[in-house]
Every structure is written in structure tokens, then in C-alpha cells.
Amino acid sequence: DQQVKQNSPSLSVQEGRISILNCDYTNSMFDYFLWYKKYPAEGPTFLISISSIKDKNEDGRFTVFLNKSAKHLSLHIVPSQPGDSAVYFCAASGLYTDKLIFGTGTRLQVFP
Amino acid sequence: SQTIHQWPATLVQPVGSPLSLECTVEGTSNPNLYWYRQAAGRGLQLLFYSVGIGQISSEVPQNLSASRPQDRQFILSSKKLLLSDSGFYLCAWIETGARAEAFFGQGTRLTVV
16 A cells, blocks of 8 residues: 555756656645655655644745645755755655655666 | 764675674764665655664565664664665664754675575
């Protein structure tokens, strides 16, 4: 039962353009969402998060949007840079659980 | 500042051998601790989590077990490894009660041969 889904396994974007990574969740008890970036053979590093009381959070080139009614969140990277090439994971947690559930990941490739 | 240590970085073990991966956290008290596995095409699968000493929650039935003998120590074990146990294992911690991000160790690449 995959409670957090990233339906696009890969995405290729030209440098300077916008990258949009999507994530869907099924558990309505999730109220805190995070995005992580991961390079091969390393642990994931935190990028940005959003609480369910908000619909947008911005940090530099990274913006996360949350649509609670659709149970959907997205990460926008503008402008995309070659160093952004990595696997991106969304994750979710809820008020009444100590679990942090991750999606399956999207591999982003930013080409010159 | 808080740091998380995970070792070893790589491990090659024969089928049927035991396993012990260790994770320790410094600079925080009573963290929530997590073990994840990244297998090909499966994303980051939550294996175990712990909210305190001796408290272990298992997420998926499997050939692995976890223990938390000390507040900042989390151990992943197996008595007899299977080929399907191969993968990249990650330990993580979150400050208890905080709506905050998880911090990850560098991971262990386990290959069962």
C-alpha cells in the first residue's frame, strides 16, 4: 500500500527552465510534507517542507505547492541548474503517527 | 550540533550470514530513529522506527529486526541474510515531537552474494 506516490520515475529539463516534480498521497491524516534530494550512495538531504495549513512555501529557487483537496503536492525548481540533477523524494507525516513515509522518487536530469 | 553516524559504508555478505548495522546520533536526546531501505525501483521503504529505548515498530514483515539498546543507538540485524536483503540502508533521526525534517546518515550498501 503505497501511501505516497511519485508517478513520474524520471524527468529531463533544460538548464534555466522550470522543473516540476509531482507527488500524490492517499492518507488524509498526513499534515506535514517534505521534499528531499538524493545523490547516489549518499543519504537524502532536506530541501523544503510545507504544513497543511499552508498551500505554498518558497525558499530561493524551490517552491512547494500543496493542494489538500486533491491530495497533491509539487516541487518547482526555477531556474533549473545542472547541479539539481539527482533523485527527488517527497515524504509525508501525520499528527497521530511517528512515521515518515517516502514516495518512490523522481530522477531529475538537468541538461545544458 | 547534531550528527548521525552510520557504518559500515559498504558490506558484502554471503547468503545465510548474520548482519549488524549500527547507527548513532550525537547532539540530541530522545530522538525518533528510523531505518529505511532503498531498493531498485522501490523508493525509500520504511523498515523500522523507534520512539524510545526498547520501543520498536516494524513496518513490513521481513527477515530483519531492529533494536534500540541506548537512547541514541539504533541497530539493524538479521540472523540469516537472504539475497533479497540486498539494498541501500539508511538510518535517520527526527527530534521528538517536532514537525521537522529527518536527518539521514550516509547509508550502507549491502550486497548479499
